[in-house]
Amino acid sequence: MRRLAQHALFWPSATLALLLLVNAAFNPSFLAISWRDGHLYGNLIDILNRAAPLMIVSLGMTLVIAIRGLDISVGAVVAIAAAVAALLVGGGFSADGTAASEYPLWFALGAALLAATVCGLWNGVLVVKAGMQPIVATLILMVAGRGVAQLLTGGQIITVYYPPYYVLGSGFLLGVPVALWIAVLLWAVLQWLATRTALGLFIRAIGGNPDAARVAGVRAADIALCVYTFCGLAAGLAGLIISSNVKSADANSAGQLLELDAILAVTLGGTALTGGRFSLAGTVLGALIIQTLTATIYSLGVPPEVNLVVKAALVFAVMLLQSAEFRALLKRTLRPGAGAA
Amino acid sequence: MNPGAIVLEARGISRAFPGVQALAGVDLTLRAGEVHALMGQNGAGKSTLIKVLTGLCAPDAGTIKLLNSEVSLHSPQQAQRLGISAVHQESHLLPNLSVAENICAGRYPRRKWLGGIDWPETRRRARELLGRLGIDVDVTQLAGGLSAAVQQLATVARAVAGDARVLILDEPTSSLDADEVQALFRLIRTLRDQGVAILFVTHFLDQVYEVCDRITVLRNGRLVGEYACGKLDARGLVAAMVGRELVEAHKPATHAPAADETPAVLAARGLARRGALEAMDVEMKAGEVLGLAGLLGSGRTELARLLFALDRRDGGEILIDDRAVRLEEPADALRLGLAFCPEDRKQDGIVAELSVRENIVLALQARSGLWKFLARAEQRALADRMVAALGIKTAGIESPIGQLSGGNQQKAIIARWLATQPRVLILDEPTRGVDVAAKQELMAEVLKLAAAGTAVLFISAEIEEVVRVSDRILVLRDRAKAGELPGDAGEDAVYSLIAGGMTAGDA
Numbered sequence: 122m123r124r125l126a127q128h129a130l131f132w133p134s135a136t137l138a139l140l141l142l143v144n145a146a147f148n149p150s151f152l153a154i155s156w157r158d159g160h161l162y163g164n165l166i167d168i169l170n171r172a173a174p175l176m177i178v179s180l181g182m183t184l185v186i187a188i189r190g191l192d193i194s195v196g197a198v199v200a201i202a203a204a205v206a207a208l209l210v211g212g213g214f215s216a217d218g219t220a221a222s223e224y225p226l227w228f229a230l231g232a233a234l235l236a237a238t239v240c241g242l243w244n245g246v247l248v249v250k251a252g253m254q255p256i257v258a259t260l261i262l263m264v265a266g267r268g269v270a271q272l273l274t275g276g277q278i279i280t281v282y283y284p285p286y287y288v289l290g291s292g293f294l295l296g297v298p299v300a301l302w303i304a305v306l307l308w309a310v311l312q313w314l315a316t317r318t319a320l321g322l323f324i325r326a327i328g329g330n331p332d333a334a335r336v337a338g339v340r341a342a343d344i345a346l347c348v349y350t351f352c353g354l355a356a357g358l359a360g361l362i363i364s365s366n367v368k369s370a371d372a373n374s375a376g377q378l379l380e381l382d383a384i385l386a387v388t389l390g391g392t393a394l395t396g397g398r399f400s401l402a403g404t405v406l407g408a409l410i411i412q413t414l415t416a417t418i419y420s421l422g423v424p425p426e427v428n429l430v431v432k433a434a435l436v437f438a439v440m441l442l443q444s445a446e447f448r449a450l451l452k453r454t455l456r457p458g459a460g461a462a
Numbered sequence: 463m464n465p466g467a468i469v470l471e472a473r474g475i476s477r478a479f480p481g482v483q484a485l486a487g488v489d490l491t492l493r494a495g496e497v498h499a500l501m502g503q504n505g506a507g508k509s510t511l512i513k514v515l516t517g518l519c520a521p522d523a524g525t526i527k528l529l530n531s532e533v534s535l536h537s538p539q540q541a542q543r544l545g546i547s548a549v550h551q552e553s554h555l556l557p558n559l560s561v562a563e564n565i566c567a568g569r570y571p572r573r574k575w576l577g578g579i580d581w582p583e584t585r586r587r588a589r590e591l592l593g594r595l596g597i598d599v600d601v602t603q604l605a606g607g608l609s610a611a612v613q614q615l616a617t618v619a620r621a622v623a624g625d626a627r628v629l630i631l632d633e634p635t636s637s638l639d640a641d642e643v644q645a646l647f648r649l650i651r652t653l654r655d656q657g658v659a660i661l662f663v664t665h666f667l668d669q670v671y672e673v674c675d676r677i678t679v680l681r682n683g684r685l686v687g688e689y690a691c692g693k694l695d696a697r698g699l700v701a702a703m704v705g706r707e708l709v710e711a712h713k714p715a716t717h718a719p720a721a722d723e724t725p726a727v728l729a730a731r732g733l734a735r736r737g738a739l740e741a742m743d744v745e746m747k748a749g750e751v752l753g754l755a756g757l758l759g760s761g762r763t764e765l766a767r768l769l770f771a772l773d774r775r776d777g778g779e780i781l782i783d784d785r786a787v788r789l790e791e792p793a794d795a796l797r798l799g800l801a802f803c804p805e806d807r808k809q810d811g812i813v814a815e816l817s818v819r820e821n822i823v824l825a826l827q828a829r830s831g832l833w834k835f836l837a838r839a840e841q842r843a844l845a846d847r848m849v850a851a852l853g854i855k856t857a858g859i860e861s862p863i864g865q866l867s868g869g870n871q872q873k874a875i876i877a878r879w880l881a882t883q884p885r886v887l888i889l890d891e892p893t894r895g896v897d898v899a900a901k902q903e904l905m906a907e908v909l910k911l912a913a914a915g916t917a918v919l920f921i922s923a924e925i926e927e928v929v930r931v932s933d934r935i936l937v938l939r940d941r942a943k944a945g946e947l948p949g950d951a952g953e954d955a956v957y958s959l960i961a962g963g964m965t966a967g968d969a
Contacts, residue, residue, distance in 0.1 A: 319827045319835045322816075326824055329813035336772065336810045337878065338796030338828035397815050 129391050133406040136389070136439050140413045141165075148420055160293035164416065170291075172412035173300035174199075174359035174366075176405050177307055178379055179386040181241075181355030183404045184311075184348045185255075186387050188327045188341075189396030190248060192349065194259040195356040195383055197266025198240045199376025202360030204270040206233035207279040207370030210286050222283045234357045240266065241353015245346040263380070270372035280369040290366025300362045304405075307355070311401050324348070328396030385436065386411055410439065465495030468530075469659040470515075470546070470628050475524035477510055479865070481857025484510040485521070488685045490678055492628055492659040497650060499670045499691075500663045502680035503703055503897035505855050505867040508663055511680070512632055515661075516548045517541040529627075545627035549617050549634055557606025562588035564605050565620045595619055595652055611642030615649055622653060629653060630661045635669060639757060639923075647673050665897055667696050679703055704899045724748065725784055727917045728800070728886045730769060732778035738764040740942040741777060746886060746917040751908065753932030753949070754921040755956050761941035762921050763805055766890045769919070770795045770802040796829050801884035803875055805891045805921075807868070811875040814864030818856050819845035821863045821874055826881045848877035853903060869896040876904070880911075887911060888919040893927060905931055925960075929953050 144151045144164070154163035178195050185192045209232055211223035222229065240262060247258035292299040315321035326334040327341045335341045356376075364370045388394060389410050390403025414435050423431050441447045470492040477485040485507045492498050502508050513519040515526070517535035525532055528544055535541045538548070555564045562585045571583040588601040597615050605613060614634055622629055631650070635643045650673055654660055662674055670677060671691060679686040679702045686702050694702070726745040734741040739761045746752050756762050767773045769780070771789045780789045782798055789795055795802070804810035812821060822845045827836055836844075845859040852873045856866055863874055872892065879887060889908065893901045908931055912918050922928050928935060933949040937959040945959045 317835060319830070319832050322820060322824070322827060323832070325816060326813045326820075329815045330809075332810050333813050334824070335792055336770075336802060336804055337824045338793045339824070340791070340793045340828075397813075 129400055130403055130406065132442065133390055133403050133410065136442060137406055137410050137413060140410060140417060144413070144417055144420055151420070156296070160296040160298075164420075166298065168409065168412050168416050169301050170298040171366075171415075172408050173298065173304040174362045175379070175382055175386060175411060176304040176408040177355050177359045177362070179383040179390075179404045179408045180304075180307055180311055180401060181352035182380075182383040183387050183390070183392050183399050183401060184324060185352045186384070186392055186394060187324050187396060187399035188345055188348055189331065190255040190345065190349065191384070192241075192244060192259045192352045192356075193256060193380040193384075194240065194244060194262035194266055195352065195359075196376035196379040197263050197270070198237050198353055198356035199360035199363060199379055200270035200370075200372050201240060201266050201273070202233040202237040202357035203364035203370040203375045204273040204279070204372050205236045206230055206286075206361055207281050207364055208273055209233070210281050210283050211279075222286070226283070226285055230361060233361055234354060237357020237360065238350055238354045241350040241356070242346070244353065245349030248349060249342050249345045267372060270370075270375075274370060274372045276372070278369055278371045281364075282368075287365055287368060290362050290364070290368075300366070303358065303362065307358070308401060308405055315401060320344075324399065325397055328393075328399070382408075382411055389439065414439075465493075465657065467494045468492070469494050469528070471527040471530075472511075472515065473525050473527075475511065475514055475521045475526075477514060477519065477521050479510075481861070483683050485514070486683045487524070488680060488683070489688075490515075490661075491688065492661055493676075494627075494657045494659050495654055496675045497654055497660045497662055497673050499674040499677040500661055500680070501670065501677055501699065501703055503869070503899055505682070505870060506680040506703070506897075507683040508680060509632075509867065510683075512548065512630055512661075512663065515541070515628075515630060516546060542624060542626075545625065546630070547621035547624070547626040547628070548630040548632060549614075549621050550632045555605040555613050555617055555620075557604065559605060560602050561592075561599060561605055561608070561616055562601035564616065565591060565601070565623055567620070569624070591619055591623055592616075595622075595649055597649065609642070611638050611645060614638060614642075614646060618646070618649055618653075622658065626658060628659045628661065630663075632663045633665065634662075635664060635666065643669065667699060667898070670699070671696070700898050703897065726781070727783065728769070729781045729784070730778060731781070733765070733768055733775055733780070734777040735764065735768055735773055736776050738773065738941065739768060742943045744769070744936065746919060748885070748917050749912055749915045750933045751912045751918045751920050751931050751949075753928035753935040754919060754938065755925055755928045755935055756938035756944070756960060760938040760960075762938055763890055764941065765938070766802065766888050766919065766921060770800055770888060772802070772804075793828065796825060796882065799882075799885035800888065801825070801879035801882055801886065802888045803872075803879060803890060803892050805894070807872055807875055812863050812871050815862055817860045818849070818854070818863050818866070818874055819859040822848050822859075822877045822881060825878045829882055844881055845877075848874075848881065852877055852880075852907065869900040872896055873900070873904070876907070884916060886917045886919070888921075890921045891923065892920075893922060893924070901927075925953050925956050929956060 141152065151164050154161055154165055156162065182192060182195065206229050209224045209229035210226065244259050244262060247253045247261070248255050288299055290300060294302055323334070323339050323344055326337070326339055327344060331341055360376060363375055386407035387404050389407035390400050390405070392399040392403060414432060418428055418431050468491055472488070472490040475485050475488045488507065488511060490511065500508050500511065510519065514521050515535070517537045517540055520536065526535060527533070533544060559567070565588040566584045571580045571587065572578070573580045585601050592599060592601065597619060599608065599612055599616065605616065608616070618631070618634070634646060638646065650660060650662070664670060674691050676688060676690055677694060677699065678688045679699070681703060724747050727748050728746040730744045732741045733739065733744065744765070754762050754765065764773070768775050771791055771794060779786050781787065787798055789798065813824070819841055823836060823841045830836065842859065848854070849856065849859060854870050854873045854877065856870060863871055866874065876892065892904055896904065905927065908918055908920060920928060920931055929952065935947045935949060935951065935956060937944040937947065937956060939960060947955055947959065
């Protein structure tokens with residue numbers, strides 16, 4: 122038990138399990154999963170599906186934070202990718218009244234991902250080549266990116282009627298949400314890179330001591346550039362899923378505050394904000410915790426006005442639970458009481 | 463207090479860390495008006511003992527008596543309130559504050575009115591304190607603008623500002639040159655005469671005999687003994703620290719210096735960087751140890767950093783096997799078979815959270831690239847081999863390298879580069895902060911490498927060391943080449959070249 126508690130993933134897993142149990146207590150059918158309309162159905166599936174974009178963004182963010190960086194522009198990149206894709210697919214119909222795409226779907230999606238990748242590369246260049254502080258460098262795109270997205274959409278919400286576009290956000294493959302497939306696949310690839318190639322070692326070395334890593338011959342600048350670029354690509358992928366899920370692109374609200382949720386997911390998963398130590402699986406759990414929190418708030422019937430306050434309180438509680446210092450404090454204060462009883 | 467009165471008495475101090483018994487029943491007695499040396503090899507337990515005395519870490523067993531009453535120390539602040547202050551290796555002044563602000567930090571005098579800080583009083587107190595200690599410095603200057611030595615003096619002043627009874631100096635001289643050391647020693651003697659009990663930790667034997675009255679020697683966490691300085695000569699001291707007679711590393715007499723016609727493995731032509739190094743040529747040959755001598759700031763480290771492309775050169779080219787090569791990044795240098803042990807191992811050497819194994823394989827893996835990941839078993843075998851070959855003391859190859867003592871960290875960094883089997887090895891102050899025995903081992907290792915055909919660039923502030931291992935000595939002065947000497951030229955020749963032919967009368 123003690124050894125289990127020391128495992129890096131123990132506290133994120135325990136937190137998630139606790140949240141799920143709270144939900145199950147209020148709503149006994151919460152944990153039920155059934156087969157309906159040719160795919161899996163239930164609250165859990167819904168949470169997994171909705172958490173997928175956050176997972177994807179957070180995975181990119183994990184690597185950035187692991188090399189002592191930060192990317193607060195991911196929300197804006199989500200908006201850009203959504204805008205590009207929706208613009209190229211278009212909200213039009215063909216002559217016979219069926220929905221049609223202006224450009225081939227693959228082209229629209231590819232262009233959106235390319236735009237997102239360029240955004241990531243831009244961040245990387247500012248941080249690595251121009252030597253800017255990560256938070257400042259990505260702040261530029263955070264502010265400007267949303268402007269670019271609004272420029273693209275002409276300030277309008279573009280609604281897409283072309284059904285194939287919906288697959289990413291609400292489609293199913295073998296009964297499992299497509300978005301979840303993408304998130305899991307991405308996690309698997311990253312996990313493989315981190316453990317079966319030297320990438321994990323290099324990232325931890327750069328995060329632990331960037332100067333020493335460079336002296337040891339690690340191409341720290343190149344790796345940092347790739348990591349920021351990848352983070353942009355991941356945000357673009359999430360943007361496609363989000364926009365596909367709501368069947369539209371809203372430059373104003375798509376991915377709003379997503380950067381903060383992503384940082385929170387990374388932290389919940391046990392990655393050190395100071396760089397060096399990171400956990401991809403922890404991040405996935407962190408994203409699930411956040412999505413479950415949101416679901417909990419809805420299922421408890423919390424009115425929307427106080428939604429954010431409740432979320433903040435829950436996040437606070439979760440963070441306290443995960444803090445080793447707080448647990449030690451708790452133990453110290455509880456022990457004398459337990460002894461007396 | 464009477465000189466010689468016992469101020470601090472530690473008895474039977476023990477402390478274990480996971481896998482290591484750092485201290486086992488160690489005694490230490492500090493007396494008023496005496497300078498007491500604490501000696502031992504890396505990993506002997508000196509740092510742990512200091513941590514115990516300053517309240518940074520609690521002993522598992524043992525008692526500490528301060529002025530005959532038992533105390534329990536649980537934080538540096540509390541230790542300081544009781545009169546135990548410590549100064550560590552690097553100065554800990556805040557560079558962006560003035561000297562006066564630094565010295566009074568944490569106990570600024572307040573104005574009666576509104577409780578603001580009384581700046582004129584702050585400066586007056588700082589001036590008064592520095593004056594009492596005979597340190598001449600403008601207290602309104604920013605600490606960051608002072609030389610390392612003056613910063614060190616000010617740090618000591620700050621430590622004794624709260625009327626310290628016990629002052630612990632942990633390797634305070636390791637980054638100072640000879641004159642600066644003398645200035646520090648004057649301060650130490652002033653404090654001693656004022657009745658402070660001083661504990662002085664150093665690796666420099668001559669410094670021990672210069673300022674200390676007594677010596678306590680530790681070995682492997684155990685007390686070897688306490689000696690009066692007059693009763694134990696340097697040889698005896700080293701024997702006590704090492705526990706055996708020293709075998710000094712020497713160039714084998716048969717080792718022939720590389721003949722002039724051997725082609726250079728590495729050559730630099732017109733290598734220069736503004737403000738760091740004036741254009742200079744360097745040649746390194748296979749199997750040869752090239753020593754680099756010069757004072758602090760003469761361009762020793764700058765030359766090494768340029769050769770390894772850690773800094774960008776303004777001019778000149780670098781040739782390997784007589785062919786000009788692209789050398790813009792350390793990664794290029796690594797690919798070309800260069801290796802570089804940096805001077806500042808905390809800043810540029812270790813990745814503290816990574817394990818000993820990961821630190822050792824890092825450079826080799828960086829050269830193999832991202833995709834050719836060395837198998838775990840291979841990594842472990844390599845790390846085990848290196849730990850054994852260099853005698854690295856660690857609880858295991860999976861322990862974080864940050865837990866190792868300084869000398870063992872240094873060995874691990876050297877292991878990192880040996881693992882790449884370099885053709886050219888640049889060692890910048892590899893023996894700094896390393897104890898005597900480890901120093902000998904390191905130098906023996908250097909000679910072994912050279913004998914195996916590696917070209918070695920050996921940089922050290924200790925001329926004696928340079929002379930002992932080098933086949934050829936390059937002397938630097940004021941960021942330019944002062945001259946070149948054969949390895950058997952002797953220390954005096956090196957000194958006179960460093961001094962630039964100046965005789966005592968000219969200076």
